[in-house]
Amino acid sequence: MTVSDRQTPLEARRSPALKGRVRVPGDKSISHRALILGALAVGETRISGLLEGEDVLNTAKAMAALGARTERTGVAAWSVRGVGVGGFAAPAAPLDFGNSGTGCRLAMGAVAGCPIAATFDGDASLRSRPMRRILDPLELMGARVTASAGGGRLPLTLQGARDPIPMVYRTPVASAQIKSAVLLAGLSAPGVTTVIEQEASRDHTELMLAHFGADIVSAPEGAHGRRISLTGQPELHGAEVVVPADPSSAAFPLVAALIVPGSDLVLTDVMTNPLRTGLFTTLREMGAAIEESGQRGDAGEPMAQLRVRASKLRGVEVPPERAPSMIDEYLVLAVAAAFAEGTTIMRGLKELRVKESDRLEATADMLRVNGVAVEISGDDLIVAGKGHVPGGGLVATHMDHRIAMSALVMGLASDAPVKVDDTAFIATSFPDFVPMMRGLGAEFA
Ligand code: S3P
Helix, strand or coil, rough: CCCCCCCCCCEECCCCCEEECCCCCEEEHHHHHHHHHHCCCEEEEEEEEECCCCCCCHHHHHHHHCEEEEEEEECCCEEEEECCCCCCCCCCCCCCCCCCHHHHHHHHHHHHCCCCCCEEEEECCCCCCHHHHHHHHHHCCCCCEEEHHHHHHHEEEEEECCCCCEEECCCCCCCCCHHHHHHHCCHHHHCCEEEEEEEEECHHHHHHHHCCCCCCCEECCCCEEEEEEECCCCCEEECECCCCCCCHHHHHHHHHEEEHCCEEEEECCCCCCCCCHHHHHHHHCCEEEEEEECCCEEEEEEEEEEECCCCCCCCEEEHHHHHHHHCCCHHHHHHHHHHCCEEEEECCHHHHHHHHCHHHHHHHHHCCCHHHHHHEEEEEEEEEEECCCCCCECCCCCCCCHHHHHHHHCCCCCEEEEEECHHHHHHHHHHHHHHHHHHHEEECC
């Protein structure tokens, strides 16, 4: 499925209190991984709560093109019959990952451990994103890039290794995508593949590999890092995967409830893996009323119910080491910061420049066109909160779902409406965002 070329603008207006109880869609990171590990396992993997957004559907198509049998068996319910570790077949056509860096990079890792050639492609946003960070370690393991656009950009063709080499790899940036690509390639290598990260990134790949039967251990490394070792050539067994609600999607109704006066919302089944909850920690430091209850877990992934009430927020300083646990949430945090009293300083945001768009610039522009004083200083973003946002701006979404949703959330509480130029990309991660928010009381026109 490709996102339409026609732009679909939308305007968000100051809304009455948001009220209700919702479950946002399944976690995107876990959904990609369930399909990929299901495709590499022997036997059937049954997934419930899969995110049926365009990014994940592209991964499902890619897994089918590589030889797995994928079938939708009900609403958000999928079955995958895998080919076994190292068993992918060469796809007949290029694999199109649309807007998704995660789908593309994890699939590159999985392909790198199989003796096949596959061409990877994506939309204009994905074609502009760096792939060298993934290709460098995969080449060390024996894969080869046989064709690519300039600078290792997409479209590119990867020849997987016939005899992948296990290795010890230190990731140059805290990135779960790099770590996961190396581990997925390491599945086919004889011996132990180790990834060392200076700062821990989301560990869904490690948890799910263990759930599928791999021998994988993770130990602390330095002050904030981890050392992860995977024993290669396991037999992965198909498994049941229950996908919890995505905290990165929950972030939008959650911040909306904090800034729209009188709001009181319940978000159910939200994944609370501590490597994903930096936003909740930060918002609580800002004074947000977020109550967690009913903690439970499935396959190592914790989840809980969150009750969120409108709150008076104050500016805070967000330390750089928190970035990996909230890397996708800075846009919507910047919206909360604009409604807070006082200055919020978010430190160490270099990675935001290589997401679906340059999110550091895009966040600053989104706020600026709506009358908020904002500054980028090196890799830091500084927002001067004044307790209210003038609004009235038109926000450029740059093919980035999270810019669109953040700007629409801002418009629900700003003095004048906020308009976004294109909502089409919201379908990559949160297809029901607009109707779900309307159901809670949001006014979009
Ligand atoms: C993801 C990792 C993050 C994040 C992305 C999803 C994942 O990227 O931004 O949305 O599922 O592994 P990096 O690992 O490159 O930081």
